[in-house]
Amino acid sequence: MSKVSCGWFEDVRSFRLSSIVTLLVVSTGFAIQYLAGGVGVPVLSWPFNGVFLAVFAALLVLLGVAFRNKPFVVWLGGIPLGLSLIFGIAFLSLLGGVIPQGGMTGASLPARLGLNRIFSGWPFLLTVLLFLSNLGLSVVWKTIPFRPSNLQFMLFHGGFWIALAAGLAGAPDLQRLIIPVYEGRQNSRAYIPEENRMVQLPFSVYLDDFSIEEYSPQLVLYDPGSDRVIPGKSGSVAEVGKGYRAVWPGFEVKVLEYLGHALPDSSGNPRPADPENGIPYARVRISAAGKSVDRWLNTGSPSVRPGVVQLGRYFLVMFPGTPKVFRSGVVLSGSRGRKPAILEVNKPVEFDGWKLYQMGYDEKAGRWSQLSLIEAVRDPWLPAVYCGFFMIMAGNAMFFWKGMKRGGSV
């Protein structure tokens, strides 16, 4: 069905060669991985990764400019090889997207082939290296000599080259540490999960206050025999509040009164309290076979016993809602002074070249957690990667524009 143009036979040969080379590169990668006995690729950290990348880029420019017409170079920067490598990378990503990554150690065949570490293994690395050569050459050709009509190509392909190259080369310089800190205490030591060891930080974190806001609680039936919860049929609303009804086979529960934040008084009756300490209370009417009783339920806290109702072999329980916001009020101190800050998910804070993230807390204690887990990240290559991202987006916007305009003549 393909149109037979003059370059067609050339193309088929080029495609055949490209597919064979791609297959060879991928299988060589697996062979090296196997022979190295599951040992990963040696990592180059600063300054060696920087030097490597600079030499690699310089070689590509030299190859592209000085040997532009040599058949080998034309092939190396051509679409047929690019396509084969795109499919090669897609294949390796497919392995990495189906087989669970991480886990699995020891001498099993999949582990020796690095199937559980696809994206840091030899096959992926070698394929991407050849891919970067291909992409790099095409960018050099579209950039030298410069023509404004090639701008979209340069931005998109060049941006992708920069983001991919800087992301991979910079990976060894990326530091991600976990700082556990308790309320009212200070910590300047952090944990590296991959290496399972503690390190000293150049700054310290004091945790002033850790707090959680929750969504409204849920009413469920708990079966201690099988340790299962059975949610009731509640129409289309999952939120407990005044007027909420839920139905289980044989009986029905209706919320008559709801207090979002309350504490028991001396006789055990709930009284409204402040949001920091108060817990949700609900007065429910349980009806079964024409009879009904009214009871108070509450979610419980370290100082208040959870209010539950026994119904035969089940318990009617009010579970605390899922967390809506969790935040740490901290004071950061380093060589350049002190800085109070609020850390929340999605709201990281910069300090002394590190970025600090609200990561987690003691999930067993939930709202009453005294512990906050803070992640500290340092990524010196981030500006280069982001430069690539913004070039991609600029080229992408131009591509959209071109597509709309050319699409007009369909």
Add this chain to the structure above:
Amino acid sequence: MTLADFPLIATLAMVCWAAGSILRFASRRFPALRIPSYLVMVAGTVLLGWFIAAYWVALERPPLRTLGETRLWYAALIPVVGFLVEYRWKVGWLKYYCMSLAAFFLVINLSTPDVFDKALMPALQSVWFIPHVVVYLIGYVLLAASSAAAWHNIFTGLRSQTDHQDFSLSHYLALLGFVLLTFGLVFGALWAKEAWGHYWTWDPKETWAFISWLAYLGYLHLSANKTGSGRLQWYLALSFLVLLVCWFGVNYLPSAQNSVHSYQPN
């Protein structure tokens, strides 16, 4: 507006699409029905759009969290692509595929009702949430339309009735869809940096988004390299399967055990 109203709205929308399509066919005999037929079809989509807006208000968060909620958006947006394609490129048949696909999504939602749940986990509470998800939604919608156009071309091609214009249609839909996938991928990376501390961690969802992106990247280069358009229709028709895995198949893969990105199953 809550989910209790959904069955009525969904049924009305489907009735509008079906009635509008019938009127449109009838308008070949009775040209006066032409304009009303479009009004009725568009009314179905407007109805769904209105439901989404009202549901958003009632939820106090964008209805983009569960698979069921995203299906609502697809059901509203896919016909829009069909209508726009007809308006811009005068290609009429695509809208029928689009309305059928949208009806299919509505039927899934009717048979597996969602629960009204306002909870939005902290990681999703970000300015990136809406741009990232909406850009992806529109990208998926365009690529679904491109795949529908490609299937159409394959079937009419077998009866050798495809004209050049139909090939271009699937091509430009794929191109625009690819542009949106790219924006979605980069927005996702920028968001991941703010929420999880790193822009790319090869999480299964990210990996599959990357694979789908590569599939369409492969398409664009095959097409730049003048591969025959008949083969490219098959390629486009089937690439959408990769997107489907990325969209909801990921949750069922062995690798998904420790994914942070999977949609919460309501």
